[in-house]
Amino acid sequence: MKKFSDLYLKKLHIGSITTETNVFTAPMAGYTCYPFRMMCRKLGAGLAFTEMVSANGLKYNDRATAKLLYTDKAEFPKAVQLLGSVPSAFEFACKGDYTADYDIIDINMGCPVPNVIKSGEGCALTGDLSLASKIIESCKRSGKVVTVKFRPGMNKKNIVVSEFARMCENSGADMITVHGRTRNMMYSGEPVYEYIESAKRAVNIPVIANGGIRSEEDALKMMDRTGADGVMIARFGLENPFIFSQLTGTHTDETKLSLIMWQADIAEAVFDETEALEYIKKLSSYFMKGLHGTKKFKQEMYESGSMRELRKILALIFKETEKSDV
Template sequence: MKKLHIGNITTESNVFMAPLAGYTSYPFRMICRKLGAGLAFTEMVSANGLKYNDKATAKLLCTSDAETLKAVQLLGSVPSAFEYACKGEYTAGFDIVDINMGCPVPNVIKSGEGCALISNIPLASKIIEACKRSGKVVTVKFRPGFNRKKIVVSEFAKMCEDSGADMITVHGRTRDMMYEGEPVYGYIEAAKNVVNIPVIANGGIHSDEDAVRMMDRTGADGVMIGRYGLENPLIFARLTGKDTNETKLSLILEQADIAISCFDELSAMEHIKKTASYFMKKLPGTKVYKQEMYNCGCMEELKKTLIKIFGETEK
């Protein structure tokens, strides 16, 4: 693992936390960065929502000066909305804009957003160029094609670079694979072979060994970890050689304190309950633990319950 140069920015490591809707809010991003993640992206944010000052959308951009190297992911299909969002006050403190061209969810596709953009290369190019006019570092996350008969990964990667992208992230699954099945290393390798900008490999990383294998087989410049990063963020420390005594309990309690500092109590509790649920994945007795946790009515009660739950599971 190594430092990575992205445009005029240098990250401390080439192991990143992926943007995940509903989860990668400010408290969780801070934990990932503390454990060694070179970047941790916001959950996807609607470019149109920022253009029209939607309060719920703006709330997703909660951050502070303590978060260095801020990276926002934008979703949309209108170049002018992207340009407005990138130049606007909501993203003024963010160093990197990542463009979501990989989300496979049907409602996103129907709107011509996310993965739909790999089928409209001219529009995708205009969106990248619009974001670049903000002067920010711009990255693109995309899938290699809609299915194995419609692979456009090489052409799309080259277009991203030619349009001004400073880095690309390639999810190794086609759109029809959604989030299931083994990623195809060859698709990511194909992108790496046609561009000179950094290429990050994403998809199907569920262990340290998966991350190393992904790097070895694709020749990628780094890896981006998705759902497994939620389940066990300590993977960032292991992959980057970060010395830490943190446990899941200490990490969830620290997140709770950060959440209270930037959200109202109800929102903070909602975030912690969702994150803790992922932390409990595959542990025996999870169903009972979750029920006990979701019955908590205030943050102090929730903290006591978390101490009990993780105290038992981490003995």
Template structure:
């Protein structure tokens, strides 16, 4: 049966409110953002990648990345690393106790990550990738994998990789339809996401370049995937979640950004609040006519009160 965009889906026994997911985005998918998209209909939203090994330091940075509370109904964390025993320890740790789903990063193409044998490097070391999935599964949690389609067009390994994920116990796979060499540019190659979907029985999600309802429907249709995962365009336009999941909303960019400001102020120190809100506002301002003149004012704002004033001008008028 054809999967419906926006419908509910079960992953490893956990019911998600929709099959439109929010990707992990380093530097972006903090607790306030995840809460916002969950409320707008996202089926799940992941923390940005967190070093599995780095958890042992339990420092301020980790605390901030892992911040969550009861308002976030489904808690999903993404881990980065290369050593199965380290993953097992992390997955079973107290720090990750609140999280129901653990995603394993097997798609990051950043050179220093790949050099360390992490991220997309694991697609070329399937026996290690398999051990990592098994290690995470021993925590008893639901485990997903996020990967690409291969190193380059000559080395597409996604079909075999998807089978390995399934036989190692993964509950779901998200396939970013680009190769490692494509980084974040170029049209995603949906035919290879289809190949992954056809190769396994566990749910497969399509990721890459989805910036509208038309694109999401096209991705579902061309890949046969069980759902889609938004990334950059989900950050730029969170209202897409409401649209793709057919949830009527009266929210506007102004109400969203003001709510995010209040929420971030509750959870983070002022500097972190300013960094996050400026980043979010810049994305919200993309393609919004007449907002350019406020950019300098926004970047110069040095306190939450000042930022609040500028946001009113930018989005109040928009």
């Protein structure tokens, strides 16, 4: 059986920053908070991105937005993702206090959500290369390492992947991530490897491949078919974060039970109880996906009103599943 860690694992140089591995955790709104990023990093992810944060929100000192950016020195390197369409707002956000701790600014040019597209943000920027270029240049003026995550285009009739990749490099981007689905495909369907391969052929900066990786086999196929420099995993990392230790050959004695309890510890330390409850319930329901015998606990888990209560039910859920997994 071929192994990712034998064939493709490497350190990656992104501008002035070197990551320990080339297996990354994707930005995910509502999930990739500090505890989750720390878990993925512990399991071998070389980099884990914050969820998208509005560049405008930071400009107007929005506290809720700023809260999404909690980090500390245990996380290195740190990567924050910004969303927006106004170059000056990006420049302000990159130079401001809220992002001061972050080493890498990632620009979201792939979000397919209707409201975002209507505002000319996210994937809409694949239709305006000149504005996209100005945004990258504005971020670069902060002196930070800048990366861009984008889709190949809005739909299969408007594929701009090669020219967009070149524009990113020419505007100063230090790495690009290509999600191999068009905006119309949203989050389903097989990623189109050829789009990612075209981006890789177009530029000399590192290219990360994203979309549809649910197993080591998928990751190998992605690397074989695209020639990318690394992979980025989103949804499957929520379900089974051990994909990071598997791909990177990182030894771990953790179990889902020990991980969820550790996540609860960090969440309680950095969030208030309501936020901690919300996050741990969301993550647990992903952890429970595909595990037998957990359905009967779900309602009780959602109804837990305190972290103490929640921990008790989680101990039952994940002890049961570990037994039934053997």
